[in-house]
Amino acid sequence: MASISELANPQRFEGLAQAVSPYAVGVAFITLVAGLYYALFNSPADYQQGESVRIMYVHVPAAWMAMFCYSSMAIASAVGFIWKHPLADVAAKETAPIGAGFTFLALFTGAFWGKPMWGAWWVWDARLTSVLILLFLYLGYMALWQAIPDKIRAARLAAILAIVGFVNVPIIKFSVDWWNSLHQPASILRADGPTIDGSMLTPLFLMIAAYMALFTAMLLQSMRNELVARRVARLDMAADAATSTLVETPSAASQS
Amino acid sequence: MSALAAIIWRDVRLAFRAGGGALQAVAFFALVVVLFSLAVGPDIALMRKIAGPVLWTAALLATLISLDQIWRADREDGSLDIIVETSDALPLTAAAKAAAHWFSTGLPLIIATPILGVILNLPASAYVPVLMSLAIGTPGLSLIGAFASALAVSLPRANLLISIIVAPLYAPILIFGAGASIAGAAGAAQYAPNLMLLGAATLFAALFSPIASAAALRSNLD
Numbered sequence: 001m002a003s004i005s006e007l008a009n010p011q012r013f014e015g016l017a018q019a020v021s022p023y024a025v026g027v028a029f030i031t032l033v034a035g036l037y038y039a040l041f042n043s044p045a046d047y048q049q050g051e052s053v054r055i056m057y058v059h060v061p062a063a064w065m066a067m068f069c070y071s072s073m074a075i076a077s078a079v080g081f082i083w084k085h086p087l088a089d090v091a092a093k094e095t096a097p098i099g100a101g102f103t104f105l106a107l108f109t110g111a112f113w114g115k116p117m118w119g120a121w122w123v124w125d126a127r128l129t130s131v132l133i134l135l136f137l138y139l140g141y142m143a144l145w146q147a148i149p150d151k152i153r154a155a156r157l158a159a160i161l162a163i164v165g166f167v168n169v170p171i172i173k174f175s176v177d178w179w180n181s182l183h184q185p186a187s188i189l190r191a192d193g194p195t196i197d198g199s200m201l202t203p204l205f206l207m208i209a210a211y212m213a214l215f216t217a218m219l220l221q222s223m224r225n226e227l228v229a230r231r232v233a234r235l236d237m238a239a240d241a242a243t244s245t246l247v248e249t250p251s252a253a254s255q256s
Numbered sequence: 257m258s259a260l261a262a263i264i265w266r267d268v269r270l271a272f273r274a275g276g277g278a279l280q281a282v283a284f285f286a287l288v289v290v291l292f293s294l295a296v297g298p299d300i301a302l303m304r305k306i307a308g309p310v311l312w313t314a315a316l317l318a319t320l321i322s323l324d325q326i327w328r329a330d331r332e333d334g335s336l337d338i339i340v341e342t343s344d345a346l347p348l349t350a351a352a353k354a355a356a357h358w359f360s361t362g363l364p365l366i367i368a369t370p371i372l373g374v375i376l377n378l379p380a381s382a383y384v385p386v387l388m389s390l391a392i393g394t395p396g397l398s399l400i401g402a403f404a405s406a407l408a409v410s411l412p413r414a415n416l417l418i419s420i421i422v423a424p425l426y427a428p429i430l431i432f433g434a435g436a437s438i439a440g441a442a443g444a445a446q447y448a449p450n451l452m453l454l455g456a457a458t459l460f461a462a463l464f465s466p467i468a469s470a471a472a473l474r475s476n477l478d
Contacts, residue, residue, distance in 0.1 A: 143417055164468050
């Protein structure tokens with residue numbers, strides 16, 4: 001039963017991914033164009049920050065995705081670890097580079113926002129530090145995958161690391177509340193409603209949708225790549241095994 | 257319980273005998289402090305300010321280079337398989353190994369700290385917070401380090417990988433530990449909150465890293 005679902009799932013996944021991928025790419029493209037149009041041309045400048053508030057539309061969704069990707073990676077890792085589900089392992093593995101990319105984007109755009117607003121590219125502040133640690137957690141996770149040749153063992157060990165590292169996600173979320181921070185606290189997901197004007201929420205939500213769709217498209221594509229790469233590796237190994245038997249058997253060698 | 261005590265006693269004795277490497281970590285600790293002093297130069301005022309954080313960073317680096325030892329020798333001579341197979345509760349065994357690592361690495365670092373504090377012109381008011389923060393924080397370093405070391409136990413030359421994995425997990429302990437030493441050096445008795453947060457980090461590590469270490473060991477040995 002378990003082995004059947006393990007064999008069947010990558011194929012069913014392939015079918016699902018092929019069906020969903022074009023839509024994800026399409027939604028990403030449309031929302032990205034619309035979101036950037038609103039963000040750059042059709043939304044007001046901030047009364048304090050001026051035009052530089054537009055960095056928010058690239059920065060905030062990237063920061064959200066950085067945490068979202070890590071959370072999904074930890075959940076996929078837990079699923080893979082508990083139920084030994086290979087597809088969940090592949091999902092966790094392929095989420096990491098994308099999440100690291102979003103984390104880097106959040107830090108990079110944050111630096112460009114921090115320079116005009118705070119007067120410094122970087123400050124050793126709780127929010128910035130914890131997001132930087134998130135980037136290093138992603139890198140450590142990817143390094144562990146790379147270091148272990150056996151995929152099954154690599155998946156289990158990397159899953160443990162991802163679950164342990166999840167402790168950082170709530171620290172990032174609450175860092176602006178627990179410590180005195182230059183970084184502003186949450187202004188959208190609040191109990192008393194958003195404190196941002198509606199004209200700025202439209203581009204922000206468009207950009208979040210764009211990043212989510214982009215993440216979906218990239219994740220599906222890289223998971224498919226990984227599955228194909230594994231199949232190729234298996235075929236190579238089978239081919240190697242076949243040639244070595246041919247060489248070892250005298251009658252087969254004389255035939256060739 | 258006696259089995260756990262036996263593991264600790266055996267590991268500590270091994271670490272202090274020839275080739276054990278316990279004193280290498282202290283030597284490395286002193287070396288980092290000396291190199292830092294050479295790099296900063298003879299500015300005593302600056303040195304007094306950064307002495308606490310430098311001691312903490314050096315202690316962390318000295319712990320880092322010793323992590324690879326925690327499980328490797330047991331893995332190589334096969335005793336790790338026996339430990340895993342015969343342990344009643346593997347997380348407790350992992351905690352005992354972390355305790356042994358602390359006795360052979362963390363404790364010698366703390367003992368060496370006052371002498372190195374003199375070299376660094378550590379202010380007199382900072383000795384207590386630095387030593388207390390090291391006493392509270394270094395067990396956390398050993399616990400988390402035992403986990404990272406267990407992750408990489410089946411890999412050859414894993415020291416760099418362990419460092420990459422463990423450094424982000426060490427960040428809170430470094431921040432609160434160095435924070436306590438800075439608050440103490442400022443002369444005010446304001447280091448208590450940092451010590452409490454540091455204690456919380458170590459307790460958190462004591463709860464979760466033995467479990468994670470056990471899971472990592474089992475995944476590495478199947």
